[in-house]
Amino acid sequence: MxxxxxxxxxxxxxxxxxxxxxxxxxxxxxxxxxxxxxxxxxxxxxxxxxxxxxxxxxxxxxxxxxxxxxxxxxxxxxxxxxxxxxxxxxxxxxxxxxxxxxxxxxxxxxxxxxxxxxxxxxxxxxxxxxxxxxxxxxxxxxxxxxxxxxxxxxxxxxxxxxxxxxxxxxxxxxxxxxxxxxxxxxxxxxxxxxxxxxxxxxxxxxxxxxxxxxxxxxxxxxxKLGRKTLTLNLAEPLAALPGGLDAWALELKAEGHELEHVFDAQAEATGVPALLARLGALGIGWKDLNTRQSSLEDIFVGLVSERRGGAA
Amino acid sequence: MTRFNRHGVWAIYRFEVNRFGRTVWTSLATPVITTALYFIVFGSAIGSRMGELDGVDYGAFIVPGLIMLTMFTESIFNASFGIYMPKWAGTIYELLSAPVSAFETVLAYVGAAATKSVIIGLIIFATAHLFVDVTVEHPVLMLLFLVMIAVTFCLFGFILGIWAKSFEQLQVIPMLVVMPLTFLGGAFYSIDMLPEPWRTATLFNPIVYLISGFRWTFFGEGDVSIGVSLAAMAGFLALCLAVIWWMFRTGYRLKS
CATH class of the missing domain: 3.40.50.300 (P-loop containing nucleotide triphosphate hydrolases)
Structure with missing residues (x-):
């Protein structure tokens, strides 16, 4: 054009x-x-x-x-x-x-x-x-x-x-x-x-x-910049992240009732199937899951704060 | 493409003339009433006790000065307001982003303000006839002078409007500088009536030359020769044009 x-x-x-x-x-x-x-x-x-x-x-x-x-x-x-x-x-x-x-x-x-x-x-x-x-x-x-x-x-x-x-x-x-x-x-x-x-x-x-x-x-x-967030509603709350999950970026939310995994939607292997399999093997059950694509707003906030962090 | 933007000039000119149209009664009635008052006080009450000046009846003698007095203040006021208002209201963005050159902007704003001034000058001239007998010896020169004065003082007003940052600054020059200089510039008397050193001091007042020149077109007599008056006016006109040229070139108080 x-x-x-x-x-x-x-x-x-x-x-x-x-x-x-x-x-x-x-x-x-x-x-x-x-x-x-x-x-x-x-x-x-x-x-x-x-x-x-x-x-x-x-x-x-x-x-x-x-x-x-x-x-x-x-x-x-x-x-x-x-x-x-x-x-x-x-x-x-x-x-x-x-x-x-x-x-x-x-x-x-x-x-x-x-x-x-x-x-x-x-x-x-x-x-x-x-x-x-x-x-x-x-x-x-x-x-x-x-x-x-x-x-x-x-x-x-x-x-x-x-x-x-x-x-x-x-x-x-x-x-x-x-x-x-x-x-x-x-x-x-x-x-x-x-x-x-x-x-x-x-x-x-x-x-x-x-x-x-x-x-x-x-x-x-x-x-390109979009990240996805996977949220699992756990069957039983966890007090701490058990060992053996270090390969994934994980965080416990809602007083241990939710497990959140942020991943790059563009990556070839997102690791989600493996994570779910590993959770099953560890006996951690979940009732529901959802994934969310980050909005332009998230991207924007990320970009601007990255710059500010970089400049400081 | 450097074609003259006639639609743009016409749009601004019409906008400004409409602005005057909205206040047509105050715009036109005020000078008429003021002039009438001056004639009653100076012309009749005081003038009846004065003899002739330069062989002219006092009532008639003050006519050119009165026209100048109102035209100076009206020209400055109208032209400064015309450009100050968009600055104040923020609507200047449109003018700055429009395909209008500096010359076209000045032509439209100053042209509109000068049109109004000339009309006011002619109305005062007509009003004066109700009170005194005035004959004009050089009518063509008189009209030319009237237009030149209107244009020059509108240019001056335009500069003031760009310079002013507040309504107070807008008022201060016409009220505190131009008005006193006009009164002291022989609007109502011949400067020959002043004792020394005041007479000589008055020659430093630029307004003297303008009023004297305008009076010359009426009666063929002035405080200074007509050539000096015309030179003074041309000088003032050139000065105003130079300042405006500089303002647009630098974007002074118009652009950052």
Whole structure:
């Protein structure tokens, strides 16, 4: 696939001396949904802000659809729509006026038909003549998305699109994002809700302390880094782990009622059948068992804490 | 692609003009009422006891100064507010991420603010006719001067709006610097009426040259020659443009 955004050696050091981004290299493929995950303050918003032209990079370069974002900023920016994290709206404008304004600002001739479509898609059509200040927080966020879509961008940045958003709007937003992708729009979203990345993203990038730790297809990432946990509900509680089980990573849980085994789901031999056989031989009976695949969240927490541990 | 973003300029210009439209009564009624009050107090009450100045009736003499006084403050106020509000409300993100050049941004914001200033200036001029007889000797130059003043002070206001970090800072320059300088700059008197050393001191006030030049377009007489006035205004205009150029080049208080 062709890359639609290409980031090379991008760094940002703020005037205060804070190193927000260490050299970042990243290619976003055309038509994908890319989720940028990371804790607060990791540099997600800084990265987006540089690509969109709000923050000036210290070093490095970015191209959007082949256009350098500094030298050829007009062409680059016309392709990009941005929904920032904070709710910033013009209170006194009507919904219709503020969305129409955005389209003009991005250099597109008026198109009432397109504005109407965007407003209808976002369930804002009934509110088109309402002043933005009269709307609820969720509605204001829809207005910001409508503004970002007003000029038919090919690349859409959503910075924490569902932070502080109710469940209904979150579902709507996910639906909208998928629809946009089907229409060929490339979507880059930042989030610290892993659930969101897991639900929507094709690829995931994890950023921590200004460094991209991992960029991977979501499914591959989960497979590669995913661990499985086997939990056995024992027939009789154990006070301590008996000898002869050293070959497996085992832990007693629930006051000896549960035996937990964490293993690498990708390993050729997981050792589970052997473990069960050994338990049988030792006379340790069990009533039930379940296995659980680790979620993206577990992976993420693991990665970030590993980094922190490594850096300390 | 370096095509001029006319849709963008038009969008900002219309947004700003609509903003003025929302407050059309306070925007337009205030200068009219203020002007009327000045004419009643200075023109009628005090003016009736004063003779002619430079061969002009006092009531008519103060008309150019009054127009300038309101246009200075209105231009600075409107233009600074126009760019300060998006900064304050956070909506500036959209402008910064839009394919709009620095030149286009200034053209749209300053153009809109200057439009309003010129309209206010003309309204005051029309209001003045209700109170006194004023004839303009050089109408074309007078209009040109009016537009130049509006543009220059709107540029100055734009700079102020980018510089200001609070509403207080936004107010402080027009209220504490421009207003006193205008009063002392011969808005209501000829600086020849001042005793030395005040007369000479006044020549350091840049506003003197602007008011004097504008008055020259009315009556063919000013405190200083029209050439000096035009040079002073061109200098101020050039200074404002240079500061704005520097601000956009460095991203001063706009980008980090």
């Amino acid at each position: 062709a890359s639609v955004i290409s980031i090379v050696g991008l760094t940002k050091t703020y005037a205060s001396g804070v190193e927000a981004l260490r050299p970042i290299d990243l290619d976003i493929e055309k038509g994908e949904i890319f989720a940028l995950l990371g804790p607060n303050g990791a540099g997600k918003t800084t990265l987006i802000s540089i690509v969109c032209g709000i923050v000036t990079a210290t070093t490095g370069s970015v191209t959007a659809d082949g256009h350098d974002i500094v030298r050829d900023y007009r062409a680059a920016r016309m392709k990009i729509g941005l929904v920032p994290q904070e709710l910033h709206t013009d209170s006194f404008e009507t919904v219709w006026a503020t969305v129409t304004f955005s389209r003009g600002l991005f250099g597109k001739p008026p198109s009432p038909g397109h504005i109407e479509k965007v407003l209808r898609d976002l369930s804002l059509w009934d509110k088109r003549d309402a002043k933005v200040q009269e709307l609820s927080g969720g509605m204001k966020r829809r207005v910001m998305i409508a503004k970002a879509l007003s000029h038919e961008p090919e690349i859409l940045f959503l910075d924490e699109p569902t932070a502080g958003v109710d469940v209904e709007l979150r579902r709507d937003m996910w639906g909208l994002v998928r629809e946009l992708r089907e229409g060929g729009v490339t979507i880059i979203l930042t989030t610290h809700y892993i659930e969101e990345a897991e639900e929507m993203a094709d690829r995931v990038g994890v950023i921590s302390k200004g460094e991209l730790i991992v960029v991977e297809e979501k499914n591959a990432l989960m497979k």
